[in-house]
């Protein structure tokens with residue numbers, strides 16, 4: 001007989017979870033606010049996606065296609081994949097959670113890295129398992145540190161490639177080395193939320209590694225370069241057995257119909273993506289050199305944001321910079337929770353916001369930008 005309690009009590013460990021805190025949105029009293037705190041695109045969504053979204057408004061009384069076939073086929077055709085190996089989710093966040101709930105339980109361990117995306121830890125703990133955090137090297141995932149942390153209890157390894165909030169990446173040769181060093185039953189999750197932005201010859205999001213191994217999955221999102229964060233569209237490319245397991249427990253209609261339609265239209269519009277990537281590349285370079293010129297350190301980024309490190313000097317620290325920028329309408333992301341107490345992450349914004357932050361930080365540092 002179970003012990004009676006005076007009120008409903010969550011499973012052990014749930015109340016130890018620190019809930020995810022999204023990027024700030026408001027700057028009280030400031031007329032023009034630029035939100036540069038959630039790595040959203042400044043360029044919006046493809047007009048074709050918006051059109052598809054509006055068209056879906058005519059059929060809101062109907063359930064969506066529970067298989068999200070139109071979207072899976074569009075993704076498959078753009079990336080050259082088999083739609084049977086694709087699972088769509090309400091944002092990639094949902095897929096990360098599903099993986100944990102299906103493959104982790106009490107007594108299991110999930111490996112995450114020092115500056116890794118906070119959702120991994122939340123979902124590992126939500127499944128009743130234990131997160132094991134390993135060090136990064138120069139703000140970059142360290143394959144040897146991950147392999148050294150594997151135990152009999154390890155079931156899943158999460159890496160974001162590129163990382164958030166670091167913006168760094170590891171080459172595909174390192175991903176292969178990591179896969180080769182893991183036991184065959186351990187799932188390697190390659191979270192490639194920012195893959196579209198990367199312009200490096202030695203980078204691969206993970207398609208080839210997933211295709212040739214039974215224990216690797218890749219997650220992707222429409223929230224960044226495709227500009228559909230509001231609709232919550234993510235997808236996973238994975239071996240059939242993993243897709244099958246997740247399909248058994250996901251919500252039967254986890255993707256809503258406007259999201260399916262807009263996502264499919266968005267991914268078919270690759271010229272829109274190319275423009276967004278070029279815009280991003282230009283500003284990553286400009287912002288990095290402008291911030292370095294005023295005495296700030298910037299972690300080299302291949303994504304759509306930069307991690308800016310402040311000096312350990314009274315009046316010049318990240319918290320003070322955050323306040324200064326917010327008072328001028330520029331909202332960046334404090335990254336204390338990611339192990340960077342004296343840094344801010346800035347998403348690439350529209351031109352006027354990028355120029356505004358350069359000028360404001362120049363003033364903050366007492367240096368002409």
Ligand SMILES: Cc1ncc(COP(=O)(O)O)c(C=O)c1O
Nearest residue numbers: 091092093160164193221223234
């Ligand atoms: C590394 C990483 N993974 C996943 C996500 C979540 O993406 P989605 O909006 O698809 O849930 C983000 C969003 O910030 C991210 O930075």
